[in-house]
Amino acid sequence: MDVFHLLWLVPAFPLAGFLILALFGLRLHSRAIAWIGTGSIGLSAILTLWIGVHFLTQPPANYQYSLTLWTWFDINGFAPGIALYLDPLSLVYIFVITFVSFFIHLYSTAFMRSNEGYVRFFAYMNLFVFSMLVLVLANNLLLLYLGWEGVGLCSFLLIGFWYRDEVNGYAARKAFIVTRIGDTAFIIGLFLLVKQFHTLNIQDILQQAPVVWSAGATAVVWVTILLLGGAVGKSAQLPLQTWLPDAMAGPTPVSALIHAATMVTAGVYLIARTHVLYSLAPAVQLLVAIIGLLTLLIAGFSALAQHDLKRILAYSTISQIGYMFLALGVGAWTAAIFHFMIHAFFKALLFLAAGAVIMAMEEEHDIFKMGGLRKKMPVTFWTFLVGSGALAAIPLITAGFYSKDLILFDAFASTQGSFWLWLGGFVGAFITVLYTFRMVFVTFYGEQKKPITHNPEEEKAMMIPLVVLAVLSVIGGWIELPHAWAHFTPFSDFLTHVLPPTNLKPDMESQEFMLQLLTAVIVFAGIYLSWLAYVKKPALSASWKNTSLGRACHDFFYKGWMFDQLYDKLFVKPVVWISRIDPHDFIDYIYEGFGRLNVLIHAGFSRTQSGYVRWYLLCIAIGILFIFSLILFV
Amino acid sequence: MISVPVSVQLLLPSVLFLIGLLGVLIRRNVIFMLMAMEIMLNAAGLVFIIGSSLWKQADGQVMVIFILAMAAAEVAVGLALILQVFQMHKTVDVDQLQELKDERERG
Numbered sequence: 001m002d003v004f005h006l007l008w009l010v011p012a013f014p015l016a017g018f019l020i021l022a023l024f025g026l027r028l029h030s031r032a033i034a035w036i037g038t039g040s041i042g043l044s045a046i047l048t049l050w051i052g053v054h055f056l057t058q059p060p061a062n063y064q065y066s067l068t069l070w071t072w073f074d075i076n077g078f079a080p081g082i083a084l085y086l087d088p089l090s091l092v093y094i095f096v097i098t099f100v101s102f103f104i105h106l107y108s109t110a111f112m113r114s115n116e117g118y119v120r121f122f123a124y125m126n127l128f129v130f131s132m133l134v135l136v137l138a139n140n141l142l143l144l145y146l147g148w149e150g151v152g153l154c155s156f157l158l159i160g161f162w163y164r165d166e167v168n169g170y171a172a173r174k175a176f177i178v179t180r181i182g183d184t185a186f187i188i189g190l191f192l193l194v195k196q197f198h199t200l201n202i203q204d205i206l207q208q209a210p211v212v213w214s215a216g217a218t219a220v221v222w223v224t225i226l227l228l229g230g231a232v233g234k235s236a237q238l239p240l241q242t243w244l245p246d247a248m249a250g251p252t253p254v255s256a257l258i259h260a261a262t263m264v265t266a267g268v269y270l271i272a273r274t275h276v277l278y279s280l281a282p283a284v285q286l287l288v289a290i291i292g293l294l295t296l297l298i299a300g301f302s303a304l305a306q307h308d309l310k311r312i313l314a315y316s317t318i319s320q321i322g323y324m325f326l327a328l329g330v331g332a333w334t335a336a337i338f339h340f341m342i343h344a345f346f347k348a349l350l351f352l353a354a355g356a357v358i359m360a361m362e363e364e365h366d367i368f369k370m371g372g373l374r375k376k377m378p379v380t381f382w383t384f385l386v387g388s389g390a391l392a393a394i395p396l397i398t399a400g401f402y403s404k405d406l407i408l409f410d411a412f413a414s415t416q417g418s419f420w421l422w423l424g425g426f427v428g429a430f431i432t433v434l435y436t437f438r439m440v441f442v443t444f445y446g447e448q449k450k451p452i453t454h455n456p457e458e459e460k461a462m463m464i465p466l467v468v469l470a471v472l473s474v475i476g477g478w479i480e481l482p483h484a485w486a487h488f489t490p491f492s493d494f495l496t497h498v499l500p501p502t503n504l505k506p507d508m509e510s511q512e513f514m515l516q517l518l519t520a521v522i523v524f525a526g527i528y529l530s531w532l533a534y535v536k537k538p539a540l541s542a543s544w545k546n547t548s549l550g551r552a553c554h555d556f557f558y559k560g561w562m563f564d565q566l567y568d569k570l571f572v573k574p575v576v577w578i579s580r581i582d583p584h585d586f587i588d589y590i591y592e593g594f595g596r597l598n599v600l601i602h603a604g605f606s607r608t609q610s611g612y613v614r615w616y617l618l619c620i621a622i623g624i625l626f627i628f629s630l631i632l633f634v
Numbered sequence: 635m636i637s638v639p640v641s642v643q644l645l646l647p648s649v650l651f652l653i654g655l656l657g658v659l660i661r662r663n664v665i666f667m668l669m670a671m672e673i674m675l676n677a678a679g680l681v682f683i684i685g686s687s688l689w690k691q692a693d694g695q696v697m698v699i700f701i702l703a704m705a706a707a708e709v710a711v712g713l714a715l716i717l718q719v720f721q722m723h724k725t726v727d728v729d730q731l732q733e734l735k736d737e738r739e740r741g
Binding site for chain 2: 611612613614617618621
């Protein structure tokens with residue numbers, strides 16, 4: 001039996017869960033809500049596993065499988081289908097989405113219990129998972145765009161989940177509007193593609209593009225730039241990164257699922273999916289690398305100065321996606337997807353553990369008011385440590401090392417890479433270590449500053465996901481070992497059925513060991529430095545911060561390089577100013593004019609309704625005469 | 635047999651139609667309006683006859699029979715309506731029958 005026919009059920013389960021919860025949720029008991037919300041994702045995850053095993057053991061022809069459910073619409077030959085497409089790339093994505101979502105849902109059953117809107121939360125989350133699965137399984141860009149907007153909508157709804165607080169509503173609107181800028185670029189790119197190919201089927205476009213377009217053609221440059229605009233908005237990269245730190249206003253499981261593991265990596269997926277186009281536009285691909293590099297550095301420095309635990313993680317997410325963009329930009333496609341997967345594991349873990357900490361601290365987000373939680377919350381501490389190790393890429397034992405090291409090596413050794421790209425990533429890696437262990441030491445070491453009232457460690461539903469994700473954050477890296485030691489690369493071998501292998505400059509493999517050694521040195525140096533500054537001699541960091549330069553830097557980084565202030569001056573203020581000097585928009589006068597004219601004509605005509613039948617008859621006679629004379633004389 | 639040109643032939647129905655039309659427009663008594671309408675109908679029937687003799691086709695004459703039958707039925711209905719109107723309003727003056735007019739537009 002062909003299990004791939006069941007592929008449609010993978011997104012169908014979350015959709016069914018959403019519909020049940022949305023339609024009947026208010027009548028359900030909270031236990032039933034939790035079962036439906038989590039169970040629907042669980043069924044998807046099991047089915048994905050089954051399909052995945054089949055895919056590995058009995059792969060379909062050419063490692064791709066297409067399932068057309070029905071034709072969406074058909075206009076003059078342009079007929080996008082509701083069609084799913086499974087290949088190694090989408091398989092990796094649905095695997096990560098369903099499994100990480102399942103554990104986050106499980107966590108949420110306990111985490112969200114005391115909240116009103118329990119059913120609303122799970123309904124939105126299921127809708128999100130459905131949209132995300134549609135996004136990665138779509139076989140044409142229009143369906144992908146539907147999923148793309150669907151996840152954007154759910155992101156908006158969930159950031160503003162606690163809508164009674166005005167700040168959350170503001171953060172939700174900000175996220176929606178900023179990503180909308182990227183989405184607009186994205187859809188213009190789609191229009192260009194339709195104009196050229198008369199189809200949005202991804203595989204058709206990828207096959208025809210090299211035939212139609214020569215490398216560096218103007219059209220392909222524009223298309224890739226516009227698609228990159230969409231990816232930049234969704235993945236919170238420079239210059240549209242400002243929405244993600246504010247998006248932390250949502251509940252922590254939302255941050256873990258949407259703003260760390262899945263949705264924000266949709267941009268990476270889009271670029272990897274359309275990699276043929278980017279290969280045709282080397283200049284834009286270089287731009288991708290530069291955007292990634294700048295973002296990872298800017299976000300890394302910003303994370304260094306944050307006090308809010310979730311904001312540190314948010315900036316860290318931006319920074320890690322910057323690494324993925326860097327990998328995409330140097331043609332290390334598989335490395336980007338590998339880092340996406342590992343990042344999904346450890347960043348979801350970090351957010352969930354942070355959620356537990358914040359819950360124990362009664363909604364306290366400031367890490368400097370926590371401290372000393374190591375003994376009181378051992379499970380949270382150890383899993384958080386594993387996640388931090390993966391984020392900081394501690395050599396050999398953590399998965400983050402294998403994925404990030406691959407990106408750094410490719411940034412150096414790929415034919416599109418260079419020493420400068422590597423150096424930027426290398427500095428970024430050092431900053432990553434600093435802010436990661438600053439966060440660990442300040443939160444879990446030192447003296448306890450606040451008593452724990454309700455210890456979330458008693459909640460099994462919250463601790464199991466932490467442990468599972470911690471295990472994945474360690475063993476996940478073993479499926480792709482560095483070239484220097486072993487030629488054991490099943491992950492990239494699997495993906496090369498979709499994505500081309502990375503082209504390395506000659507004689508580079510010998511230098512990989514050197515680079516790894518350097519990375520290892522800075523990781524341990526970074527850990528030692530943060531241990532020194534935040535555990536051994538806390539006065540050290542305080543004294544540095546009190547110098548005028550230190551204070552200026554701290555403020556600058558704390559405000560995320562002042563991007564919010566810059567955009568406020570550049571865009572928000574002028575718009576507000578225009579709307580203030582022009583409260584009655586002059587364009588409205590045109591439309592109001594149409595309305596007034598209609599009222600006038602109507603008043604004129606209504607005068608003819610006199611009530612005299614003979615008057616009406618005269619009008620009819622005149623009308624007939626008029627029409628006849630038109631026919632006869634004109 | 636003297637053949638009369640078609641344009642002259644058409645003169646009679648035209649004059650009849652105009653008389654009917656003016657009758658409908660000028661007369662205020664509904665019964666006279668009905669009669670004037672009958673004149674217009676017969677003018678139209680006359681045009682059919684002229685056409686029929688011009689093209690040597692029987693269709694036009696068939697149409698006239700139709701018109702006569704229809705006119706008979708229409709007069710029956712029309713007279714019944716007028717009778718009803720007279721019973722309700724005690725008048726057959728068409729200018730006084732203004733119930734369907736929208737009152738709000740008058741001012």
